[in-house]
Amino acid sequence: MSLQNKTLVITGAAGGLGREVVRVAQEQGADVIQLDLTFPEELQAENTYSVDLTDTDAIKEVFAPLDAIDGLINVAGGFDMGPTLYELTQNGWDKMFSINVTTARNAIAAAVPKMLAQGRGAVVNVGAFGALSGNANMSAYCASKSVVMNMTQSLSEEVKHKGINVNAILPSVIDTPANRVAMPEANYEEWVTPTQLAHVMCFLVSEEANGIHGALIPVRGLS
Template sequence: MNGKAVAITGALGALGRVVAEVALSRGARVAGIDYAPSEIPPTPDRIDLGGVDLTDAAQATRAIEAAAAQFGRLDALINIAGGFAFETIADGDARAWERMYALNVMTALNASRAALPHLAAAARGRIVNVGAMGALQAGSGMGPYAASKSAVHRLTEALAAEWKGKITVNAVLPSTIDTPANRASMPRADFAKWVAPQELAEVILFLASDAASAVTGALIPVSGRV
C-alpha cells in the first residue's frame, strides 16, 4: 500500500478506524469520509472529511473530489459506510427497508460512481465493498439488512464486470464483527468466535493492494471462528 491514495467511507467507525490505521502503517495516504464530524487533525498523509451524507450523490462527489485533489490521485476506494437494523417483516414497516437500502447500497453506489474516473486513471484502481455473510441466507429479523447487503453483492459483481481490465471490484462478507456496539447488543455471545476488525482489515487491504490484481467480482467470506 506504500504511496497509494485511499479513500475510506465510514472511516470514523469501529471498522473504518482500524482499516485507516493499518493502511497508514503500510505507507498509504488516507482520506477518511464519514457522516460523523471529524476531530482528527489533518496530516500530510491523512485528511478526514466529516459531515458527509453519502446517500446524497452530490455530497459524495464533492468528498471524493476533495480526496483526489488532496493527494493528486486516487488508487482505491473502500466502502465501509453503512448501517444495521433488526426488524421482522410482520412487525416492521417499509421505512427500515428504505433506510437500509440508503445506508448500505446508495452510499457505496454514490461513492463508487464518483471515484470511477479517478480509479481508472490510476491504472490499478481498486474498489472494496463490505457485504455480509448474513445476506447469503437471511434469518428472522434480518430482512431489511440482508436485502440491502445482497444488493451490495450484486453492485460489486456488476461494477466488476463493467470495469474489468481497468478497475478491480470485490467485497468482503464478514460474519459478526467484534465491535463495542455488537458486544453491547449481544453480551452473552462468545466474542472469540467473531471477526476482529484487524483481521477484516487485512483482507480488505489485500484486495485494495497490487497483489490482488487478478481478483475481481469476488465475494470473500470472512466468517471468523463460527
C-alpha cells in the same frame, strides 16, 4: 505487502471498523482520505471530510479535487434487527438501503471515473455472510447487503478489463463493543475482529490482489 505511495479513500472512517482500516492502511504506507458523516474531535485531522454519503452532489464535491485514487474501501453501512417483513415500515426498509447501498453506490460513482482515467484502481465493499440467505427479522438488512454483493460482481464485470479490481468481504458478527453489549452471552472469541477484516481489505487494494475480480470473500473468524 505494501500500500506505499497509494491514495485510498475510506468511507465510514469514524466507526469502529473504519478506524481500524484507516490505521492498518496508514501503517502499510497509504495516504488515506477519510469520509464519514461526522468525526469526533480527536479524529479530526487533515484529509478527514464530514460528508453525507447519501448526498450524491456532496460526495462529488469531495472527490472532484482528488488527482488520483488508487483504492476505495466502502466501510460505511449499518445493521438493524428489525421486525418481521410484514411489520417493517417503509422508513425502516429505506434506512437499510440508504446506509448500505446508496452510500457505496455514491462513492463508487465518484471514484471509478477517476480510476478509469488513470487506468488502475481497486474497490472493496462490505457485504455480509448472513446475507447469502434470508434470515428472520433481518429482511431489510439481508436484502440491502445482498444488493451490495451483486453490485460488487456487476461492477467487476464492467471494469475488470480496464485495470480495476472490485471485490467484497463478507464478515459475520464483528467483535465490537456495541456487539458485545447487544450479545452478552456470545462467545466473543469466535467473532471476527476489526483488525482481521482490515488486513483483508488492505490486501484487496494492494498490487498482490490484482488477479482477484468479483470475489465475495467470507471473513468470519471462527464462527
